[in-house]
Amino acid sequence: MPRPGRFRQRGGVIEAHELTKRYGRVTAVNELSFTVRPGVVTGFLGPNGAGKTTTLRMILGLNAPTGGTVTVGGRPFRSRPRGLRHVGALLDAGDVHGGRSALAHLSALARGNAVPRSRVHEVLDEVGLAGVARRRIGGFSLGMKQRLGIAAALLGDPPVLMFDEPLNGLDPEGVLWLRGLLRGLAAEGRVVFISSHMMSEMEHTADHLLVIGRGRLIASEPLAEFAARASRPSVTVRTPDPAALAALATGAGATVHREEDGACTVTGLSADRISELAYEHRVMLHEVTPRGSALEQAFMELTAGSAEFLTEAEPGRGAGPEEER
Numbered sequence: 001m002p003r004p005g006r007f008r009q010r011g012g013v014i015e016a017h018e019l020t021k022r023y024g025r026v027t028a029v030n031e032l033s034f035t036v037r038p039g040v041v042t043g044f045l046g047p048n049g050a051g052k053t054t055t056l057r058m059i060l061g062l063n064a065p066t067g068g069t070v071t072v073g074g075r076p077f078r079s080r081p082r083g084l085r086h087v088g089a090l091l092d093a094g095d096v097h098g099g100r101s102a103l104a105h106l107s108a109l110a111r112g113n114a115v116p117r118s119r120v121h122e123v124l125d126e127v128g129l130a131g132v133a134r135r136r137i138g139g140f141s142l143g144m145k146q147r148l149g150i151a152a153a154l155l156g157d158p159p160v161l162m163f164d165e166p167l168n169g170l171d172p173e174g175v176l177w178l179r180g181l182l183r184g185l186a187a188e189g190r191v192v193f194i195s196s197h198m199m200s201e202m203e204h205t206a207d208h209l210l211v212i213g214r215g216r217l218i219a220s221e222p223l224a225e226f227a228a229r230a231s232r233p234s235v236t237v238r239t240p241d242p243a244a245l246a247a248l249a250t251g252a253g254a255t256v257h258r259e260e261d262g263a264c265t266v267t268g269l270s271a272d273r274i275s276e277l278a279y280e281h282r283v284m285l286h287e288v289t290p291r292g293s294a295l296e297q298a299f300m301e302l303t304a305g306s307a308e309f310l311t312e313a314e315p316g317r318g319a320g321p322e323e324e325r
């Protein structure tokens with residue numbers, strides 16, 4: 001059960017100030033300043049290669065910034081002697097020793113961080129892996145490895161949790177479970193910071209969004225405000241009377257495009273409004289499908305031009321310094 005306010009006084013706020021990371025000619029993170037506060041789930045959203053993982057690694061002290069600073073609870077994370085009790089992080093679920101059991105893996109982590117052994121069983125229960133605790137991790141699915149990584153992050157009962165693409169590999173039931181877990185952790189007053197490159201994953205998960213593109217901050221705002229940016233929704237409509245529909249929709253300020261398969265793409269009216277108009281004017285509709293969520297469209301609009309293309313990224317990945325990964 002969440003215990004509201006439990007972590008508030010411990011102050012795990014993450015603060016980045018003009019954080020910058022360059023790999024040779026590639027600027028992965030570019031003068032990024034942001035604050036991640038406790039009590040809400042904060043989504044860290046950006047297209048592939050936007051600099052999310054690099055930022056998370058700098059927060060954890062795994063990559064040294066080229067410029068700027070980042071602190072957790074007012075101090076650089078590296079200055080914490082028992083890290084796992086301050087920040088629980090899941091960076092790469094595949095990065096575990098496959099020959100060990102889940103129980104052995106978590107027990108070793110607990111020992112190294114002065115965490116009581118009883119906690120190992122608690123977290124195994126919490127992530128739903130108690131029944132397979134003695135099985136070799138090598139035989140785990142990606143979803144099970146994600147759950148194990150989350151168990152490891154929870155082990156030290158830390159005030160700050162950071163997960164890199166945690167929904168990756170989870171089945172629909174796992175996604176629902178994780179959303180509930182994240183909400184509960186935030187409700188206890190913890191900092192909960194999760195990255196994703198997909199708006200659809202954030203839509204029912206995050207309360208606040210930090211959006212980055214090409215290493216730069218594009219937006220930091222509540223999800224609801226971000227949604228309000230979605231200016232022109234686009235909807236696929238099928239009707240036996242496309243001419244009547246087109247007249248109605250254009251009369252209401254939308255644009256209508258006839259597709260080759262006979263469907264109409266209506267841009268500028270919501271699916272609800274199109275259905276209402278059609279109902280009022282007795283135009284039969286066979287299908288009304290929103291094309292991507294309003295949030296998805298807002299994300300696409302906002303990050304248009306900031307997506308990284310492989311041809312540009314290759315020199316950085318290939319020739320740049322790789323020693324920190």
Ligand SMILES: Nc1ncnc2c1ncn2[C@@H]1O[C@H](COP(=O)(O)OP(=O)(O)OP(=O)(O)O)[C@@H](O)[C@H]1O
Pocket residue numbers: 023026027028046047048049050051052053054055197308313316317318320321322323324325
């Ligand atoms: N060790 C490294 N050496 C050289 N370049 C790197 C290194 N790590 C990251 N980069 C480059 O930095 C940029 C940001 O990468 P990063 O992995 O942080 O992005 P991301 O937002 O996490 O992307 P994804 O969603 O694909 O994981 C990319 O251009 C990447 O090629």
